Amino acid sequence: MILITKNKEPKEWTEYRNTPGVDYQAIPELVQSLLKEQGYICAYCMRRIPTKDKIYKKDGVNFVYTNEDHRVEHIKSREKHDDLKLDYTNMVVCCPGHIGAQDHCDRLKGPKDISFSPIDKQFIETIRYSSNGEISSTNDVYNNEMKDVLNLNTELLRRNRFLMLTEVISQINSTCKKGKxxxxxxxxxxxxxYSEKHSEKDEEGTKEKYYPYCGIIIWYLQKKLRTLD
Incomplete structure (x- = not known):
């Protein structure tokens, strides 16, 4: 995970939530604002979004796509915190939550609460990664929730983080002079x-995006730099 810096909520959302009697609904302007401020990566697992996930049938060969390419996540669930259901600072955007054979992120979390938040710098500072791409926290409560509530170490998520790190290490080795x-x-x-958004053009135009799984790169490079101080 990386620290999410919340922007001012879009005026369309302000108007919507101030409408008397309105209930929560993920209006397009809300979704676009969340995607933009997060650089089009999932708040929890850091996959690229929007994206469609495959859910395999019992035969393990045939599959259907999920009917969504993102999920608006309430950090404090709507079911337990009705007073926060329209609060922009309580919302992030996540992937559809089914890579490989397991549910994860908001799809698994559902109405459960977690005691940490990706918009909290102190929480982000507890995050660690292992050499095989596994994510963890130095706080036992956070660590258990990342594992049991969000399932952030599925085989494919861990592998994708590992491959991202391996690729960047290779890039650094190529950049440095041989033997240095x-x-x-x-x-x-x-x-x-890898800490900043970069411009990337897609079918909808040029967007400012973070690299997927950039959290492991940021953590690793910061750790290496501390050894050079």
């Missing part, structure tokens, strides 16, 4: 690249 150790300037350049 990694230098601070090179690591800072790569940290800047």
């Amino acid at each position: 150790n990694w230098d601070k300037r090179t690591l800072e350049l790569f940290l800047k690249k």
